[in-house]
Amino acid sequence: MAHTWKDWKWTLIALIPVLILIIPIYFVLISGFETVEEIYHQPPYLIPPNPTSQYYTEAWTTLNHYLMNSLVISVGVLALTLVVAAPAAFALAKLDLRGEKTVSFLMALVQMLPVSTVVIPLFLIFFRLRLINTHLGVILGISAFTIPFSVILLTAYMRSMPWGLIQAARIDGASLFTIFLRVVMPICKPAISTAGMLAFLNAWGDFIFAISFLQERPLQPMSVGLYSFIGQYGTKWNLLMAGSMIYSLPVIIVVILAGKGLVSGLTAGAFKE
């Protein structure tokens, strides 16, 4: 690239805020390799003096019991979100419905609802429906927020797609359902996968629904499982940090693999009305 020395000056300036923003995550990573004494050392170590993988192993032994629950919840949210949101986005973007504007506005509005205002009444409703202490209850709760978000994201994407193919398929006599499955879905693969990943990440990171609805330990996901390192008499910081890193790893992998697509997906909804 045609970068001059002057350009590198800006790289150096940019390095400072980048380091400040990334340093907390770096500390999560290294604290898991240190003993308790090393963690409390002053000044704090920037590199673990005697790195040991013992705490990562120990944290994993505890956390692996929660892994399956996290996966069930996250995959459940992903599937439910796409099944409900994709057809709705198709209808809003391409089918020219009456009241379409109202529905779009409603989607944007309900997204703004504070999660805590929904958790409390849902807890009572689910208590009666015997959905407390079930994965289904948590999946339903989280999806209430991922669905409107995905509808907005997918509608924005589908609006930008050409009408022509759908028109052609209609003239060929294909039913709407066939058009949706055979024409719309394949074209929208990139947006669908972004919406799916964001729903997955949202569910993986959820903490409020899981901690409110799942009181039985064998049902809890990793986010709640991390509490096992926060005892009554103090936190085992090195185990908690090692566990946190293990819990974050799938997220970091997804983000690195998906890259910019995820970010543009997240901002897509923001500039819509």
Add this chain to the structure above:
Amino acid sequence: MGKLKYRLGCYLFLLPAIIYICLLLIYPLIYNIELSFRDVSLISYMRGTSKYLGLGNYQKLFRDPIFHRILCNTAIFMVLSIVFQFVLGLLLALLFNRDFPLNNIFQGLILLPWFVPIMVKGNIFRWFFSDMGTINGFLSSLGIISHPIPWITSKSLPIISLSIANIWLGIPFNFILLYTGLKAIPVELYECAQIDGARQWHQTIYITLPLLKPVIVTTLMLGSIFTIKVFDLVWIITKGGPGNISHLFSTYSYALAMEQFKFGMGAAVAIVMVLIVTAITIGFHCIKVDY
């Protein structure tokens, strides 16, 4: 005939989403309003004997010293978070709008913390802010302080510390929205200004900021809404404590309902919060209509 069937078919695609949102968001919201007028405990709820109180919960709330504290906390938390997130996000966006080596990799590093689960981010700050934690460790090693600062254990500091954590949390979001907005400004405008001899920082003030205004308003609106809703971060770092001094609306409403089983009071706090969110949204919409 075929046309009517086609129309109905269209609505069938939309129906599941509408039903879902009505049952799992709108209905709970309405139910929240109903709860806020009643004295509800888990037992009275199951028996269906919760007493109707009218505005009783709200009256009790407005006399509650913890609630007064929350109003204060929310004001401090919102002003600090939004001002710093926005200004720092904007400066970063302007910086990254330049072309320099490693720009893309750096952007990736800025955005990565955004996706890290809140449970992890909350706990790292709990450790950073603890009396023996990293921040005090650095400060005392550098000789800046002689006693550890009680970041999250004193009577006045916790809400400031929580704001600092929330600013850190919000920078990537502000950055990416503003950066996307900057990228949409046509380069030709700057080229013209350059030919006319405009200085760089004049360009920023007279070209960039006015054209960025819609994006700025959107960013501030979303920032305000996200900030007033914050729950997880505070719950993980201080749980509203010590002694109920660092609560926000969301955490207090949650503590009332899910820990003390005062569902009616919890619902009343939640409704107050929803009213404020609505006011913010309407307020910003009025600003938006201006242009």
